[in-house]
Amino acid sequence: MSNILIVEDEDVIRTALKKLLERNDYQVSIAGSVDQALEQFRLDDFDLVISDLRLPGREGTDLIELAGQTPVLIMTSYASMRSAIEAMKQGAVDYIAKPFDHEEMLQSIAAILSQSAAAQQPAPAPNTPAADDSSPGDESDELSAGQMLGRSQPMLELFSRIRKVARTDATVLIQGESGTGKELAAHSIHQQSQRHDAPMISVNCAAIPETLIESELFGHEKGAFTGAVNTHRGLIEAANGGTLFLDEIGELPLEAQARLLRVLQEGEIRRVGSVQPMQVDIRLIAATHRDLKALTRTGKFREDLFYRLYIMEIAMPPLRDRGEDIIELANKFLLKACARMGCAAMQLSPQTRQAMLAYQWPGNVRELENAIERAVILNETDQITPELLGLDPQYSARQTEQSATEAYRSPSVSHEKPVGEPFMDSDSSTQSAALSLEDYFQRFVLDNQDQMTETELAKRLGISRKTLWERRQKLGIPRKPK
Structure with a gap:
């Protein structure tokens, strides 16, 4: 403890x-x-x-x-x-x-x-594979060393799912776009499981040449093939008692898929060149950004292995669906980048925050981290402006000001302005285009807090009371006097 x-x-x-x-x-x-x-x-x-x-x-x-x-x-x-x-x-x-x-x-x-705990463990012997000996996984090193962040509903649901899955020993398939944090989720499952004291071995299946994948995973005996001058313990064997994380499992060759299926069915492996099987006890977590079901229809992925992997599924939400989590992550990356580079404190300008919320983030969290690092390197003031992020213009039109306005509108339509209606007259479309999301939020709260409770305000805005309180603090909006 x-x-x-x-x-x-x-x-x-x-x-x-x-x-x-x-x-x-x-x-x-x-x-x-x-x-x-x-x-x-x-x-x-x-x-x-x-x-x-x-x-x-x-x-x-x-x-x-x-x-x-x-x-x-x-x-x-x-x-x-x-x-x-x-x-x-x-x-x-x-x-x-x-x-x-x-x-x-x-x-x-x-x-x-x-x-x-990992830093206090002795270094592994030269021939012993360690978790960080494998090729880099799907997520960035900076994220892997920290923790998953998020207060959005998709992330809260993800955290709940991870807690439930971690209590079991079931095989897990993590699916999501590149850069969404699949390896980070795998680490979280391992850390919360009963195997947390045992090793977690991470393998990027796409980074190992097809000719070497079986030897790397299952090991080989001395003389098994040209160049096998010593007996080699595979990564599955190294994960015995712990967790094996196979990233990009959709890239695994069919021959290796068949051998992996035997590991899941029988709990045993056989090194390349050996006739003696070996019992192993591993918990498998696999991840992919590809549609494995579609690959089974084209014969590129074994259907029996797919159903073995599909016992428990975790879907990673894309960054574009995480709302204010984007700003929280950006501030986290900004803080770490400034500390790492020895820079003075920097802040995201209001225009930058708005641009981030409107951007689609095709590269997800990894793209966000890279954009922040780029901005810190190029910035010469204490404000990060949108042009420093280097965002691709074709992905910047996801959310217009009009759609942002509609997010706060009451679903009812009326010629009179009811409580909770956005803060504009019907002929003020020009004003609409000029106001930011923070302007709308501030005007909405100030216009309606005399008639509505904090709970009603939060419900009408589609946020929690906690988020409403945080935004009040951030924007300096006082609560109505009692």
Whole structure:
């Protein structure tokens, strides 16, 4: 059981976070300040320290150096990008914005602890394949080292699905467009499963030459073929007791598919050139951006293997369907890019946020990360402007201002303006084109909050009360006096 220290001066937040972590099987200690933490505890006795940035007396970032090898996760207010960057530069393992989402906090903690445990493991022997020996998977290294983020409905449904799947030992097929985070989802399933202490071996089937795929997966005996000068342990054997992640499984040759099917049916492998089978215990997670069912109809994928893989399916939502998650991810990438390159804090301009929400993101999260990194390299001010992102114009017309306006319209049609109707007269189409989504949001709330409760406002806008509160904070919209 991981041991976590929470350093937070606000009783409500400290108590709520403690209960959340204890419900998820963490051992938790608490302190109200840096000095109190140092008086009561030895920081190197903990696996993780979670600290607020602003504390009475000394700042939470003082704990980074004092904690030594123990990772420190900093909590900061949503708008404190500059402070978060400074914390990352000082050595914080990550930051999380308050008010935080429970799923986001748990995902972040799980990723940090997993990464910390992996860093403390001894290096593998020269002939022993390790998880990072395989070719790069579908997702970026930056994302794989962090955690999945998202508060949109598709992501909340994804997190729920992952939790349910992780409790079982069933084979999982993850489907989604390139760059949506399929490998990240596989890591999350492994980390939440009973096999989390065993290795997870990742293999990109498209990156291994067809002539070598069977040898890499199943291993080979000395002398099995020209060049086999030593016995080689395959990646499936290396994953014994743990999880095998096969990315781009649609690229697997038919011969290898037949051998993989035997692994799933019989739980055994046979090295190339060997006559003796070997029992293995693995949990298989496969991923693809291709339509495997269509491949079975053309004979490019075995139908029996398809149904073996299709026990549990997880569909990764494309970034264009995740709404405000785009901005949250962009801010996360922006923070890390600035810290990594030693840049001063930067922010996304309102026009940039609007352009991001209107863009289709054909490359999904990977494209977003690359666009942010490009912008940080080219930027010479503290504002990221749309032209710095280098977005393809043909994918920028997904959401017009008119469709954005319609998202907030009441479905009823009336010549009189009812409560909740957008903030324009029928002859103000010119004004409509000039207003941004944030302008519409602000006008809608100010025009209707005297007649509507917070719940009614949120429902009419199609968002949660929490999102309504966050946008009030972000745009500086006060609640009506009681």
